[in-house]
Amino acid sequence: MLSKLTFPLVAATALFVLNPSLLPESLRQDSTLRAEDMTSPGLGELLDGPAKSSGRTSSVNAALAPPTAPAQTDGAPALPAAAVKQNVRPGENPFLSPGKDLTAAASAARAPASVQAMIVPAAPQMPAAPDTAATPVAVNPFDTDKSQDGARAALPIALTSDVDVTALRYYATSKDLKRLGAEMRRLKELYPDWQPPKDLFAPVVSIDEQPLWELYAKGDYAGIRAEIARIQSANPKWQPSEDLTQKLQAGETRSLINSAYKRGRWAEVLSTAQAAPQIMVCQEMQVQWNVAESFARLKNYAEAFDVYHYILTSCDDPAMRLSTVQKAGLLLPPAGTASLIALGRTMPDGSSEFDDISFDGLRREIGSFIQKGDFASMPNEQELSRFVEFIQQTNSGKDATLIGWYFYSQKDWASANGWFIQAAKYQRDPKSIEGVILTLRNMDRPGEALQMARRYMTASPEIAKQYIEIISASITDDKSKLKLEKGDTETFEKVVAEQKSPLGGQALGWKYLADGDKAAASDWFNKSVSWEPTEGGVIGLAVLAARAKNYATLTALKSKYGSEFEGLKDFRVYKVKPYRAASAKPVKLKKKPEEKRGLFWFMNTNG
Template sequence: MKHLSLKTAILLAATALAPMGASANDPLVPSGQPSLLSEEKPADAATAAPAAGPDEVDLAALYYYADQKQEDRVQAEIARLQLKYPGFQVPKNLYLPLAQRSVNEQSLWDLYDKNDFAGIDAEIGRLQAAHAGWVPSEDFSSKLERRKQRVTMTTATTAKDWTGVIAAGEGLDAATEPDIDLLWMLIDAYHATGMKEPLAEVCKGILFRQGDRRFSDDLLATTLQKAAADFSGEEIRAVINALWPQPGAVAALKPIQDDLLRREVATFTADDTKTQPLSDADIGRFNALAATAQGGADFAVLGWYNLKLGQLPAAETAFSAAMEREPTLDSAKGLYLSLSRQKRDADAYRFAVDHLDVLADDSTFLMNALSPRFSKPELGALDAGTVAAYSTAISETQAADHAEILGWYAYNSRQFEAAEAWFAKAWSWQEKPERLKGLALSYLREGKKKQFAALRDEQGDRFPELFKEIGKAAPPRGDRGVTVAKPSASTGDAGYIASLKVKRYDDCLRDLQRLDDRGGLSADAQLIRGWCLMGLARPSEAKSAFSAALQGGKASVRQDAAYGAALAALRSGLTGEAEAVIGAYPVGAARDREIRGEIYWQRARAAFDDKKFDQALEALNARLQLMPESSDMSVLRAWAHQRLGHKAEAHAIFQRLSMHLSDPNIMNGLNTTGATR
């Protein structure tokens, strides 16, 4: 079967559904493209639904002629039934004696209602032993196969066994299948496994039916919601417009219309190439949507939209509403920028100070928000919490410019020891004359003549004018101000950070060891030590370093350390330990999925090697709940099914893989399962 793109199907459906008198210029009616129309035409109402199968009255003549052994009439009646009911199959019990055909099947139906398939097999054996030549009726046999398929697909969906869902639903025709929930299971399975093309085929089969075969609006809307994650907003809107002439009047479409609007606003905000604002009507609707939604996410999206357009009061209002509902870093940054860009610096600063805990996870942003008060203390008094937050952010980011600002604040408030420490740190991170000047002045004010002389001897030839200025500088006269703590011994050692960045792991560890010898390592430094050890493939030692980092530092450091400890455990094959780490410490949603995915993959391989094939499938199924499955994992899944005797499932997986991969292992599996099915 030739697959059409979703856009092609939209055009075809639009052509078929266009009202009488539709213009050739209508954007949904393809102009000058007869090949599209001839490639695949939507079925009309007369042919949309195949006729139901024959009932007992229709079959009565066929059975009568068979009982009378009138073969010519039997064949003529079969031909009539096949013409009337396309796809009609001759009943298996057609030539059985009447006594055998009249066996009471109630016991089978009772077991059928319980989904007791093993019991059904046993009961059929018992009845066949009592009635030689008897076989179950066509009605029961066909319904039993259908029930088995439904139970298999439902069980696999519950277990997130997506390849099992796909294998069980292989025979479903999306264009004619009456039970939409089975097709939804297939959509979920194709989405989870990243199989976009068959997903599109199922969606088109559901959406573009006509006449009596068309599903209700709420079922079609649910289908579109399931498809939305895999297709663009333009494609989804095109489908909506093709299926519903007035989509605004269809209540079932509101949730998906809301989601599409969210996507459109967010896309405009994130894409610098987009400059055309949304319509006033759309933004008005999005305002109403944000006001009724749970949490503040919609208000935050609206705030960034207004900020991009330069509508600063509107942005402030939106971000304020977002912060009231759910204080997040994203909303806090947006509200600060809204105030700052309105030249309301005092309000912006006060907001930052009131939300130091929220802004702490973006050290660079926090430093930029706080630094004006340090460089211009006349703007207003500082407090201890602000100074501590600024110092911490500088230490974490090795921000030389901000270390210099803090050094001058300490110097001008006559805290010369702290000034010396921060100027020295700033100079070590990045050498600039003003930092050298601050360091030299601090030495003078502290009476450290030997240190000053040594510094002048070392740098005097490079900066002769600077040292002339220093000799003329008057002492500061400002108030003492808020106490500034000196940076810790482990603060921002640029050497080991630089070594890690360029993968000089041995140098990194030597620098850290020297730092450790001088007074211990901070949580941040232990974190770096862990990554350097990981770079040298020493996961056991790295795990110890990450564990030490977990004992201190701010939340983001602990989160990184937990992630590192889990990875180190996995490198050592300790899946249980890795699972315990991410169970005890948050690592973020994406990292959690990554770690759990690797845990399940290691367990699946270990179980397969131990010939515990059912456990291998359980681990693969658990992993598939988190992320799509790679081809090598699907190969392992197929072989596990084959070892367990699930030949049909294994063959279906190998067959799917062989369609886009050329691999001897896959071909071997295809031949093995095909020969034994």
Template sequence: MPVKSLLLASASVLLALASARAEVAAPDFTRPSSAAAPAMSPGASPPSAPNWSMPAQIPAAMSVPAGANPFAMPPAVAAPAPVSAPAAAPFALAPEPAAATSADAPEADPTKPDESALRYYASQRDMARVGAEIRRLKGLYADWQPPSDLFATGPKVDEQPVWDLFAKRDFAGAQALVARLRSETQGWQPSEDLSGKLADAMARQRIDVAAANGAWSQIIGAAQASPSLLTCAQVDILWNLGEAFARTGDLARSFDVYAYVLKTCEDGGARLATVQKASQVLPVQGRDALLALGRTGPMGGEFDAVRFDLLRGAMGRVASGETGTLPAATELAAFADYVGRSRSAPDAALFGWYFFGQKQWKDAAGWFRAAGQITDDPKALEGLILSLRNGGDVPAASSMAFEARARSPEITKIYVEMEAERLTADGATPPSDAEQRRYGDVVEQARSSLGAQAIGWSLIAQGKPDAARTWFRRSVEWQETSEGVIGLAVAASRLKDKAGLQEIKSRYGDKYPEVADLEDAPVAVAKATRRAAGVTGGQRRGGGGQDKILRQAQKQFDSGDYKSALASLDQHERTFGRNRGAELLKGWTNLKMRRYQEARAIFKAEDKRGSTKDTRFGIGATFNSQFNAWSSN
């Protein structure tokens, strides 16, 4: 079946759980998504900045409305603010600016009117406030008259050098230059724009440095002194402030900062990042309360992606085999519904790997198909191919892998491995010339040592040792392995090339001892099996139940009753657990029964645990027996 057709096929999979079953079908992304509830309109005007100056008291347990601060003290137990000193609101919007004054200006005379505010309003050309201030001062001082130079133009100074330093982020240098210009030009003050931006930049720099160093109290102090920074335009400052409150134990005010962003700011990315950052520092009840402030749109909840983060982690641990504890069926069902609405390819693939880790191949394949409908990521296709392969549909998996081999090197590798298993399987049907050419082209392009070996062994089985030697040579050239070297030796043995076989033994014998034993099969196998069973000179080393069962298995093996020998070895494993000697004897028993794949797998597994002459000889003997290469002279 073509890959495209398979990827576009609808997927309907039941989620099987150990404790319960819930219908969680892999969505069909070729169909339009069903509409969800209409988007919730944001408020007509943004809410006011909360009062973050009040300390928080965290009750032991309380029930709060959705989206409310779960860490705030309930009104019934909240401490009243003192009447004489009401709590300040240090993070409210910037206060009305005061009149600019020179650092070296003389102290104001308390017996004379304070004209600083009047001159400030005049410098701003705020005529309404100028008139109001004049009337106020005349009411206080009957003989007072507005100064004649009220609207006089002050000294002129070129601010561009200061702005140039500001643009280079040399804020300290800019501040020093302002101070020098003030001293050089009596009465000059920088423009309100320059003063404000320079002050904010200095404060932001202090906050950034404090955040990098984890100086949480410094962040709070700097933000308190520069409330004009606490805006959606500089949301990262709000994030730093929220974390600073949380790190210093003030969870209530931390929550208020994050909630303020969600209630005030419109940028979707910033809102999502706010919930993600808050989730890292607030307890779960704080995260859940913030999630409740999310908006609902056609694709579901605004923060659904965050809502399922914990579940994603749990599914990932199941997929990797880190844990066998499965998430609740209701959670998985809700997540599956979200995946269907959001068309999230990574999440669909996660479901696939989740089932793959539990060896539920059919369910895994359904979810990988669903992921493939909405993404070009070859990982989803790799998962589908592996699921089909492990589920027993090897022809479909192989065909799909061949058609999609250009999508990724991993898919090519999977195809080569599947065909290698098919070509070297016990009793495998020889491939047609066209099949062999097709496979050979892929193997050459990928320079696959494993694929070259598979073709070589297939050709040996077909009685074509000369062609087989060519492929074994390629295998060793691309990647030298014991199997490739053994293949060269077997081909030379079949061709009765004594000189070639001796050259292989001389070149590789020390590195691959199993090559040296090609001609000594009867004696070598007998010695190896008796060593495996722990028998020396007809006597068993040690005693006990283990020895009795192994002696019985050895006798059955020696008498040719291999089926009974396997039964005894299985009984030994059930009773005493895995034993290296018993495993090796099991490998030789499978070899005698011509179960080459089983024998090879056992010897390779034991060789991986600890390589010895016996394990290496077992690997070589399996190939030699399978392809009748024992007698070469």
């Protein structure tokens, strides 16, 4: 019996489920969906015509469980569960920072010192125009103070030797005095004690950087450093180009972060990124994802949220934005994911770009319910209704298939069948066809199930498996009402051989044994056992051996499979008494009377 929570979804299902009695006729009329067409969009005219397309893509994230996270190995202590703010507007950070005493709860959740050291602003960037006196400071996405003034005030005072004069030398070399002056004013503003180098206008040796760029393309950053050192030993005043220098630093940082991430050393990821905050840009999306995940693994959800928030408010690539929210959904508590989803941009059709992702949590719940079958953990009624509306609006084949399996797990074959059919019309996915076949079999409609399986058995191994099961059940059941078509046996043998199906092999063995063709039966039983030893296949070989009184083969079968298959105990092996040869002892024969008379009597008588 269905739970009360299921009835609203059943009502919504009525919008999709067609009269099952219409299916045979519609299946006979369906000539557009073939196995070779399974890659094109839409199922075509499976029942009553092609489904309308909304132009949207189907569900992006159909995973029903989050991936296993790498183990933390750097010894960083785990923090308490996230403290969530109350009455937070959509798009705002819902988490209390573990590094601030915002509430009594937050004070007990301070981040370790290695993480607190990350919260610093980014370094200044180069000016965009030559006459710009000062450049706005790019704020690190995980900085708690988002104002540029606050970021500038927090900048450490660098030593004179630490000032980057690469741009200054470039302008001096190119004799661009206007930009040279602007760069000097910028550096003076940032570092009041700084003085321009005395050799600013000294001639620069021209070095071909192509070999260095070739090493960069290979990711050989250590080789680049070694080659730069070699060149500078012969030309002390030479400096690599600004482009190469920046890309080399970014590459080295990226490599260190990725290495630490793969080892699960979250604090090391954060400290490396803090040393080069300029890498936190949209062009380095993987680095930003790794940093955000490192914060989340340390349960510093407030800072992790800030990184994801920065990406969604700064980066435009739709695929990257989508992946960002998906990754956040696997790492942040639900409040954080919901707030990030609110940052989705409005699509031309009026929907949000993240509408699909907003149901990922519900998809996981449905998947868990399908797997466990625990009615106490059924998905929320209102969420299911919203999900159905979303499926109707987006024509999502994968989601419709998921609802089909949801009903299938409750043995509501009719509702499951209707959803599988609708899913197949939305998107040509073999899984929906498999669902249609399974539900038809459970609804005791094997003829229609066979018709579907026969038509689409080359679309996937699962559908071919259904075809084999249906035929096997038919040819091994004397009471089967399923009528096979001419040529079905030949086609069946071919599919069984291609799929190496133990079930199909033993079914053919029993068929040929019943027909009296022992040679064909033996061939298929042997094939079945070679693909996978099953009781049906082994017992078939035992029957053939017993009938042929081949007790040596029967003994070998009992010895090899006797402990695995109980049915072999019913076979008895008869022993033949050994043949005894005649005795070699001489036998004494009695002589006849005439032999006793001897030769003398014989001669006299005939004489």
